[in-house]
Amino acid sequence: MERPIRILIAEGDIHFIEMIKESLRVLDDPYQIETVSSGEECLKRLQEEDFDLLLLDQMLSDGSGLEWLRRFNGLGIGIPTIFVTVQGDSKVALEAMKEGVFDYINRSPECAKAFPFVANRALQGFHLMLEKVRLQKELIETKNFLESIVEKAGDAISVVDLEGRVLYWNEGAERIYGYRKEEVLGQKVSEFLYPKDKKLKEEEERLMKELMARVLKGEVIPNVEVRRQTKEGREIITNMTLSPLRDAEGRIIGVTRICKDVTQMKRAEERLLLTERLTSLGELTAGVAHELRNPLAGIKINTQILLRRKDLSETERRLLESTEEGIEKIQKIVEDMLHFAKPKPAEFREAQINSLLEDSLNMLQTKFKKANIALEFLKEEGLPKVWIDVHQIQQALINLILNAIQAMERGGRLTLRTFLDGERVGVEVKDTGVGISPSHLKRIFDPFFTTKSEGTGLGLSITLKIIEAHGGSIDVQSEEGVGSTFTIYLPVRREDGV
Template sequence: MLSAKYNDNKRYVIGVIGDIPALLTFWQMFKDQSNEAVLSEIGVVAAALPGETVLPEAHDSGHHIPTYAGYRAMLKAHPEINMVIETTGRSALVHELREYLPASVTLVERGAANFFINLLTSDKIWVACKADLLHTQNMLKTIIDQMDQEMLFLDNRGTIVDMNRAVLEKAGATKLKLMGRPYGEVFLGVDDPEAECDGDPLLVTLQTGETAEGVTSQVDTDGRMRYYRVYTHPVADEDGSISHVVAVRRDITQRTSIEQRLQQAEKLASIGELSTYMAHEIRNPLFAISGFANSLIRSPELSEKMREKVSIILEESKRLDLILKSLLNFTRPTGAEVHEVDLNELIRVTMGVMSLPCQNQRVECTVDLDESAALVKANPDLIKQCLINLVKNSLEAMENGGRLLVTSSMNPDFVVLSVEDTGHGIPLDIRDKIFSPFFSTRGKGHGLGLAQTRKIIDEIGGDVDLVSKENVGTKITLYLPPILAVADQQESE
């Protein structure tokens, strides 16, 4: 019994000629090497078995394939046949068919049939493999482009050969512009392509052949500090040598900010314990020193030179006591009462006081207030102290004059107070330390101004943001919680 794939819409309508053993051998080969794509174009509609007295029946998926005692009867019954395949290889039969078949019917001898089937099968398999490969490639590209992390595909010299969509969106550039550039320009912010970056994970991966990671920081176009963790993964050839590297960059700015806040909280806790000890152990002898110095300076027997020395002791004792008070005040909770604060009015009053220092330093001060801003939930004296701290810092950054802008505004969650100057800016290497207690770039003061400001804003549920560019200026923004319209209702309930 023969088996075939039958369809009325075939590109090749075939009649097969041969004895039963030859036909079975040919058809088994055809089935083994064909696939759905091949069978969809080829249809065997009839078979001729010359010399057979008893003809077998043939079926394919319920379709009947008639058999005939001779090829002439087959062609007469099926004029749609456009190809005849002779499977016996007998030269006399082949010669007879060449003489009889019309020009519209192609004769395919046994050897040619084998070649024809193999060629058609290979072509269809190649097309199917290509389609499958394109589908897999598109699916992989779609997955990579959907990832939030930036991904660069590098050669073994660190040159960019491809990237995902996140890189293009972050860089604001086209793929053509980034192709061929050193990866350090994109991921590490290294201006010189030849420069090496300390802890560059790509160098570690190329040297060791293992996955590596590192942390880098950059100042974005808005002057904000951003932190990134960069991972590099080697891609090896069959011989084990690195041919490519996949570099992944993840933004960890938010996590770093939380870690810095936790570190500062731990630092404040340690300072609190230390200040309690200092107050107990230092203030008592300091009180005695000040008392005896006051007694000595009132003595008429004291010479002028000695009086000057005792005066120095008194001044230094007062300065030490002031430092202790500042330290104790910083480490303790403010405990200040929270009220409804009209931020705009507070800014007007405070900047009225600070206008004279601005004039003396040739600083042009501008105040821009949003009259629609909500009332703020805070202590007015403490917010005034924060504003004065920010203005003083700005004035110290503009020793030769400049411009100072103080603004109020609203966003969906907070009332916003900003102080922006055109000073020298904050260097990148100390930006992480600006809000740390006792850190100061000047020889005077205790370095508690900005640390105290952040502490006050944190305690009322606000936030502090720093934007700075060297030789351009600095902007510090305080986010203050507004008074909610439901507060009175809750209190009355």
């Protein structure tokens, strides 16, 4: 059987109580009624037991019902309450309503008759209210839950409006792009997140325009690769998924963008591709270079024999000398190619990177003077030793320094810096030269890529190969018209000799 509805009546008028009881008797619903005549008792019973409904009269033996009502509220007693007033006292009724009673009735026979309906309405209202509070709480919890997932997600999650202005920016976005929420809310993404390079920027703008148009028609677009620039000016590649954001009526009001930083992964992929290309190219090059070496040596000796003759005219001598020069140039290239393809077996030993750099600088001293280049060497003292093939590393460093010199035809400043970076020793070669355009930057490590009329395009590919054979890595940063910085990292020799 259903639990009876428990009603507490705080009422001094016995007649009225009887009328109320009478009105309930005609109903099928089981009611359980308890009466008290004072506020004090009423409070005691409310604290002792659970009632479903309170009928509270304004006239109690120990004060006004309104005062007691305020006291119950102050104590946090939440029970649906119906207030009883003397006929016509609407001021008190209003006050009671303000205190949160569900309804009020007059202390009259008509009202007593209507009590079951009033009671029912109050009970239902109360349950609805409880349900509403519960739903609201649930909604807030769900909202907080979802917000914290989105906020703390490792990926960059942002929302832009139809014009591309940022509406939302999570912590992942702050971390990946370096911009804080406050800096970007309301800003157009295209104004701060696209690459600086004009051509790349235009490409991005075109791509995003196209994608946005599709999303605004309702499409979800997964995994598009886009280039972005971080606040510090670093270029990164992100993998982006776009989806439309709709309001309650289903209208599209913006675009949600989830982005993963895939720069490292892309770099690794590119390196792997390059290594593969280098290997196959290396084999080819080795073959060609080898075939060229002997005939070249023959031509050179023949030229030298001819040059020894006493009866040469001045013109003949000049022609032969220029031939010899040409041969030597070709021989140098062939040697480079051979080295690139089949470097000599490495001879590793312990070495100090600072002294190695000093030796290399000494070798190039006259070149600096001629080119009007100021030299600065910022060396960190007490660096741990590195385990290297001294000749190879020297070759790598000289390649970088020569490139720097060649980039500063009108003079400039070359800064070398050594430093410790965790388990690695770093060497930075920084110039104030012409810089490298973003489209060239991708290709400078490719063998035979050169922008110089006299270049072989092998310097950097050999350098990269050497550094990677040492378990190290190389980084480039460059801005056209400002200069370039190449940084080599070499692993420190550990105690166990690895």
